[in-house]
Amino acid sequence: MVDRVAPAGTRGEQAVDRVHAVLRAEILDGVRPAGSRLREEEIAEAQGTSRTPVREAIRRLAGDGLAVLAPRRGAEVVAWDxxxxxxxxxxxxxxxxxxxxxxxxxxxxxxxxxxxxxxxxxxxxxxxxxxxxxxxxxxxxxxxxxxxxxxxxxxxxxxxxxxxxxxxxxxxxxxxxxxxxxxxxxxxxxxxxxxxxxxxxxxxxxxxxxxxxxxxxxxxxxxxxxxxxx
CATH class of the missing domain: 1.20.120.530 (GntR ligand-binding domain-like)
Structure with missing residues (x-):
């Protein structure tokens, strides 16, 4: 039987899902507090992936209302007044x-x-x-x-x-x-x-x-x- 290799797009989506799930849990658990930076390079290294899925995962977090994309600062965990x-x-x-x-x-x-x-x-x-x-x-x-x-x-x-x-x-x-x-x-x-x-x-x-x-x-x-x- 020939092993089937998942298409590159599928692997990329799985990486985004995984990074998004990890970051979401860290935010909700207080590991990443309100106002803290979400540095792509640091997260990519910790998750063993490239910066591309990290960037997409952070966009999803922004869509969830858990992160904000700040001009000239990158992404941050959301903080409210x-x-x-x-x-x-x-x-x-x-x-x-x-x-x-x-x-x-x-x-x-x-x-x-x-x-x-x-x-x-x-x-x-x-x-x-x-x-x-x-x-x-x-x-x-x-x-x-x-x-x-x-x-x-x-x-x-x-x-x-x-x-x-x-x-x-x-x-x-x-x-x-x-x-x-x-x-x-x-x-x-x-x-x-x-x-x-x-x-x-x-x-x-x-x-x-x-x-x-x-x-x-x-x-x-x-x-x-x-x-x-x-």
Whole structure:
């Protein structure tokens, strides 16, 4: 049998997908903080690829709302001012509140999966400050995405994804006190209960309170308009 070699174009697309996935994860996990530079040469060397797929991956990140292409500076991880973040959270309240309400009545919600995600987040809670915030953030995002998918088949999840992930660039969960983190986990449980009960308005109210609490953490603790490191 003759081995089939993937066309060059396919290999190039796979390289772009891989680099995009790595950079996206690093941004959302806080490895690359808001305002930091995305240097093509450095990334290409780290990923063992040429600069061409890196350049395309960075363009995708800009399309995701996670990077900006700055004149004469190259690409940077996106950073917002207070007005930008307020707008993002206003949109989250509208879109995710709607998704939560629909999830309660759509019949598509996997409440067992939502409860499992709650269990896994709570298992990472620590009495000291050494919590695995990167994993909690990943599980938290998975929880919200489950709600979005239950609330809409394609349009709503796609629409809300960019709005939801934007504030994560600021590593919001790292700013939570133990009490605030416990309250956030309890709101997840309340949301699962509302969805199980089929109560759309309860689900909307829980999601709204959850997001408004998150916005206050951002306002109080996250440095805004972060200058890009040199």
């Amino acid at each position: 207070e007005e930008d973040l307020d707008e993002l959270f206003d949109l989250r309240v509208l879109l995710e509140g709607h998704a939560a309400a629909r999830a309660a009545t759509s019949g598509r919600a996997d409440t067992a999966r939502l409860s499992e995600l709650c269990d896994r987040m709570e298992a990472l809670r620590r009495p000291t400050g050494d919590r695995d915030y990167a994993e909690i953030t990943r599980l938290n995002l998975a929880f919200h995405r489950e709600v979005h998918r239950a609330g809409g088949r394609r349009v709503l999840p796609d629409l809300v994804a960019r709005v939801v992930e934007g504030p994560l660039v600021h590593s919001t969960l790292r700013r939570y006190s133990p009490d605030r983190l416990d309250r956030s986990f309890a709101q997840h449980r309340d949301l699962v209960a509302a969805v199980e009960a089929g109560d759309a308005e309860w689900a909307r109210a829980v999601m709204t309170a959850h997001l408004r609490a998150a916005r206050e953490v951002v306002r109080a603790a996250v440095p805004l308009s972060v200058p890009a490191p040199t």
